[in-house]
Amino acid sequence: xSAIAARFEAVSTARRVGQLGIFLGLLACWLALPPxxxxxxxxxxxxxxxxxxxxxxxxxxxxxxxxxxxxVAGALGIVGGWLATRSSVGNLDAVFAWPAxxxxxxxxxxxxxxxSIGGMFSERSGVVNIGLEGMMLMGAFWGIWGSVETGHWFLxxxxxxxxxxxxxxxxxxxxxxxxxxxxxxxxxxxxxxLGITGYAFVDIYGATGxxxxxxxxxxxxxxxxxxxxxxxxxxxxTAFGQMNLMTWIVLGLLVVSSVxxxxxxxxxxIRSVGEHPRAADTVGISVYRVRYAAVTLSxxxxxxxxxxxxIGFVHSFNQNMTAGRGFIALAALIFxxxxxxxxxxxxxxxxxxxxxxxxxPAYSGSAAxxxxxxxxxxxxxxxxxxxxxSIPPAAIGRPYKKQ
Amino acid sequence: MxxxxxxxxxxxxxxxxxxxxxxxxxxxxxxxxxxxxFVVPLLTALVAFFIGGLVVLATGHNPLRxxxxxxxxxxxxxLWPFLGSSSRAAAATNLQQTLxxxxxxxxxxxxxxxxxxxxxxxxGGQGQYFVGSYFAVWLGSSFAGLPSVPHILLAxxxxxxxxxxxxxxxxxxxxxxxxxxxxxxxxxxxxxVWVGEYLxxxxxxxxxxxxxxxxxxxxxxxxxxxxxxWGDPLLQGLDVGFFIALGALVVxxxxxxxxxxxxxxxxxxxxxxxxxxxxxxxxRNYFYAMAISGMFAGLAGAVDILGWQFRISVSDIPAxxxxxxxxxxxxxxRNRAIGTFLGALLFAGLLTGTxxxxxxxxxxxxxxxxxxxxxxxxxxxLFIGADVLILVIWNAxxxxxxxxxxx
Numbered sequence: 071x072s073a074i075a076a077r078f079e080a081v082s083t084a085r086r087v088g089q090l091g092i093f094l095g096l097l098a099c100w101l102a103l104p105p106x107x108x109x110x111x112x113x114x115x116x117x118x119x120x121x122x123x124x125x126x127x128x129x130x131x132x133x134x135x136x137x138x139x140x141x142v143a144g145a146l147g148i149v150g151g152w153l154a155t156r157s158s159v160g161n162l163d164a165v166f167a168w169p170a171x172x173x174x175x176x177x178x179x180x181x182x183x184x185x186s187i188g189g190m191f192s193e194r195s196g197v198v199n200i201g202l203e204g205m206m207l208m209g210a211f212w213g214i215w216g217s218v219e220t221g222h223w224f225l226x227x228x229x230x231x232x233x234x235x236x237x238x239x240x241x242x243x244x245x246x247x248x249x250x251x252x253x254x255x256x257x258x259x260x261x262x263x264l265g266i267t268g269y270a271f272v273d274i275y276g277a278t279g280x281x282x283x284x285x286x287x288x289x290x291x292x293x294x295x296x297x298x299x300x301x302x303x304x305x306x307x308t309a310f311g312q313m314n315l316m317t318w319i320v321l322g323l324l325v326v327s328s329v330x331x332x333x334x335x336x337x338x339x340i341r342s343v344g345e346h347p348r349a350a351d352t353v354g355i356s357v358y359r360v361r362y363a364a365v366t367l368s369x370x371x372x373x374x375x376x377x378x379x380x381i382g383f384v385h386s387f388n389q390n391m392t393a394g395r396g397f398i399a400l401a402a403l404i405f406x407x408x409x410x411x412x413x414x415x416x417x418x419x420x421x422x423x424x425x426x427x428x429x430x431p432a433y434s435g436s437a438a439x440x441x442x443x444x445x446x447x448x449x450x451x452x453x454x455x456x457x458x459x460s461i462p463p464a465a466i467g468r469p470y471k472k473q
Numbered sequence: 474m475x476x477x478x479x480x481x482x483x484x485x486x487x488x489x490x491x492x493x494x495x496x497x498x499x500x501x502x503x504x505x506x507x508x509x510x511f512v513v514p515l516l517t518a519l520v521a522f523f524i525g526g527l528v529v530l531a532t533g534h535n536p537l538r539x540x541x542x543x544x545x546x547x548x549x550x551x552l553w554p555f556l557g558s559s560s561r562a563a564a565a566t567n568l569q570q571t572l573x574x575x576x577x578x579x580x581x582x583x584x585x586x587x588x589x590x591x592x593x594x595x596x597g598g599q600g601q602y603f604v605g606s607y608f609a610v611w612l613g614s615s616f617a618g619l620p621s622v623p624h625i626l627l628a629x630x631x632x633x634x635x636x637x638x639x640x641x642x643x644x645x646x647x648x649x650x651x652x653x654x655x656x657x658x659x660x661x662x663x664x665x666v667w668v669g670e671y672l673x674x675x676x677x678x679x680x681x682x683x684x685x686x687x688x689x690x691x692x693x694x695x696x697x698x699x700x701x702x703w704g705d706p707l708l709q710g711l712d713v714g715f716f717i718a719l720g721a722l723v724v725x726x727x728x729x730x731x732x733x734x735x736x737x738x739x740x741x742x743x744x745x746x747x748x749x750x751x752x753x754x755x756x757r758n759y760f761y762a763m764a765i766s767g768m769f770a771g772l773a774g775a776v777d778i779l780g781w782q783f784r785i786s787v788s789d790i791p792a793x794x795x796x797x798x799x800x801x802x803x804x805x806x807r808n809r810a811i812g813t814f815l816g817a818l819l820f821a822g823l824l825t826g827t828x829x830x831x832x833x834x835x836x837x838x839x840x841x842x843x844x845x846x847x848x849x850x851x852x853x854x855l856f857i858g859a860d861v862l863i864l865v866i867w868n869a870x871x872x873x874x875x876x877x878x879x880x
Contacts, residue, residue: 254800254854257800258852261847268847269528269532272838272841394663394791397663439670443664446659446664450664
């Protein structure tokens with residue numbers, strides 16, 4: 071208890087004020103959106119200016135990062151609020167139907183979170199994984215194949231995990247034992263998975279496509295019957311009441327992987343192999359074994375994300391159906407600084423931008439697709455070090471040669 | 474990917490003063506290494522084709538007949554002297570298509586190879602290609618009053634510069650803050666994709682003004698199209714872009730091997746610390762290498778648009794993978810000019826030979842074959858990255874020989 075209290079006190083007042091500024095910046099924009107829908111720019115502008123003031127105050131007290139964050143958030147809040155007041159109330163209600171938007175965000179974020187947490191294991195152990203896309207695609211196809219063949223989604227998931235794990239294992243052999251270049255290997259995995267799934271899809275299902283899934287073949291949703299709660303019931307029901315089972319599993323995965331990575335000897339081993347393999351080897355950790363396990367796990371988890379897409383969300387398979395989601399997951403991993411909670415938060419943010427891009431065409435026309443580029447722009451800014459530099463594990467991408 | 478088997482240091486070691494009429498051990502070694510430079514990629518490609526053949530066999534088709542059909546689809550049988558005149562005409566059309574794809578693959582391959590020689594991995598060729606093609610289609614479809622040559626030059630120069638600028642973002646980030654170019658170029662690829670979807674999508678600023686409900690760009694005007702020198706201009710004959718690509722190969726070789734910039738780039742690629750100790754600015758060369766790489770990729774986009782595509786359709790943007798195939802081309806060609814040419818020809822043949830227009834569907838379904846191409850590409854990349862695999866096989870052979878001689 072005292073440890074938590076000490077940590078709480080360690081955060082300086084200036085940083086606290088800066089964080090408040092960031093919150094106020096978001097609030098400024100939100101005031102003009104449903105349900106409050108302030109129709110004058112005065113309120114967003116006022117709150118935004120307070121946010122900027124908080125930011126400047128924090129910058130003056132050396133908390134530069136948080137301070138600048140608050141200034142930017144405040145400015146964006148004012149602009150966002152101003153834009154919102156200029157568009158019609160009907161459109162605002164259509165786009166920012168919060169419960170539906172939250173549900174859509176979670177739907178988009180689930181596959182990303184699976185793959186980026188999976189990628190975290192691999193990269194924390196020192197093996198770059200740009201093959202996440204391919205491993206997801208393997209999971210997506212073999213998941214639906216297994217589900218259709220066996221008639222049950224659970225067996226489909228198991229087959230998807232096996233397929234993703236196998237793909238990752240092949241990559242691991244080349245990246246770890248044969249010391250192949252990991253970027254080339256990852257690119258190879260993406261090509262291979264695209265070819266294998268496409269070939270099998272055309273060969274097995276041909277022109278007709280995958281058959282319609284019965285309810286036993288698709289991953290079920292979890293109905294919490296939240297609608298009966300008075301007052302907020304309808305909101306909760308739409309937002310969280312019908313979430314897919316996989317979304318709950320990924321929330322569990324987030325907790326488990328955080329604990330494993332930072333609170334257990336296993337996590338310590340993975341991290342030490344990724345930071346300084348020679349030292350880890352010296353104290354008796356098998357670098358190869360840890361890396362094989364971590365890379366295979368990343369394939370299994372990515373495949374779960376892919377299988378969610380095919381048998382949990384879309385209920386069919388198309389060639390290259392992941393369409394770059396593996397790369398967004400990679401972006402989320404980097405944006406989240408190679409941490410489970412960070413990666414998950416980034417996946418939520420990127421899921422939100424996808425959900426918004428899906429709805430915005432309602433009135434902003436073609437510019438809405440630019441929201442799809444947001445994950446990549448943010449990640450580019452993050453690796454450039456403008457908002458708190460993302461620094462990878464020290465030994466990442468370097469094959470280890472046993473002496 | 475450090476590549477000890479095939480490097481200039483080794484080649485130059487062969488030209489010692491002692492090697493007169495009788496080749497020294499070092500010279501013979503160098504010759505062997507140079508041969509290895511051709512043999513290893515060749516073996517890699519053969520193994521990949523062999524495994525691809527097993528896939529074909531496992532799904533109940535005849536791999537030899539399939540590969541024969543793919544080969545005929547490439548039009549390379551045009552070179553056979555005993556071909557009948559009607560099949561020769563068909564082969565010529567196929568070969569023109571193969572060489573068109575070769576053109577783009579040479580350029581996107583060079584985009585990867587040049588950065589590689591500086592120790593950078595440019596996997597953003599696809600994005601730089603897109604940016605180049607966006608500018609080419611924009612400039613090519615406007616300024617209808619310009620005469621032909623200045624119009625083409627304008628479009629090509631601006632598109633190449635745009636590709637260079639796009640890659641230079643990654644170069645600057647690597648040079649100043651050390652952000653890894655693999656991550657930044659991946660992000661830039663996808664940003665380019667979505668910018669394209671915006672520009673040419675419905676209501677986008679560069680969408681075709683005559684067809685309000687189709688997400689495509691305007692067409693390149695007649696005068697800005699590259700002249701076709703072989704085949705029918707209406708059926709995608711071979712345009713002069715092919716010579717531009719061949720010229721780019723020569724430029725690539727001269728810049729790398731005969732200029733100070735090339736020497737510095739190679740020195741940085743070989744060992745950045747040593748180069749920096751020798752007074753070469755590593756950050757500056759990272760910047761130049763990325764910019765020049767991007768220039769090649771942007772040029773590829775321009776040549777494709779002005780040569781035979783003439784327009785961009787939004788649905789084609791996510792489907793295009795010419796920049797990614799460039800990675801396989803460059804690596805198979807060991808980042809050399811001649812190797813890149815051969816690699817480009819191989820992959821262009823594969824892509825054309827397996828396409829719907831060129832593969833005989835009675836022998837093998839083209840939609841299957843397209844995926845077979847992906848598998849073969851993946852296998853080649855997987856094996857080419859693993860030099861150690863070759864060494865392992867090599868050592869195993871030697872050990873086997875020793876055991877046999879001792880028995």
